């Protein structure tokens with residue numbers, strides 16, 4: 001029986017996935033190479049330092065640790081500049097209504113994100129108080145597809161893993177949910193998320209009870 005929702009943040013609640021992509025692309029361009037959308041799919045759900053390692057490997061660059069840390073800070077400065085412009089208008093379609101339905105039905109919800117900027121974003125868009133727990137990049141040590149973030153989310157909600165459903169836009173995030181024994185709703189396309197238990201383009205018009213009874217049981 002589903003008793004709780006574990007939400008990824010970037011690309012699920014807000015479209016910050018495009019900001020991450022823009023900032024990483026700018027960094028790669030300054031280093032003299034480019035990244036495309038296909039490669040960017042492999043960065044979704046991956047921590048800041050693991051992302052930069054993958055990007056440098058993709059660009060066939062080896063840099064000293066100190067320079068890598070400098071670049072990570074620079075990328076984050078660009079990213080924070082973008083998220084600091086956000087308001088509740090940036091919440092993705094159907095999310096506010098879904099949260100209302102979760103609350104009305106007495107279900108619990110937690111955030112399960114790799115981002116260290118998650119609390120800042122939740123504050124900016126006015127959703128912080130709706131979450132019963134927040135597990136983010138400040139409290140996990142392993143990137144998705146490791147299930148750590150969702151296992152900690154279920155624990156924080158005092159639910160069994162199988163009582164939680166994960167909402168994700170990343171292939172690695174769906175893998176993480178499955179590794180934790182949870183079902184996963186993918187926000188995206190079957191092409192990007194062939195591993196999802198159910199694919200939606202958004203939550204617009206979605207009835208929570210119908211979703212649970214018909215699609216997730």
Ligand code: G6P
Nearest residue numbers: 020044045046048114115116117
């Ligand atoms: C999420 C995003 C990734 C991002 C990671 C770390 O998982 O999908 O693209 O790299 O968080 O975010 P941060 O805000 O801590 O750099």
Ligand code: MG
Nearest residue numbers: 008010011169
């Ligand atoms: Mg995401």
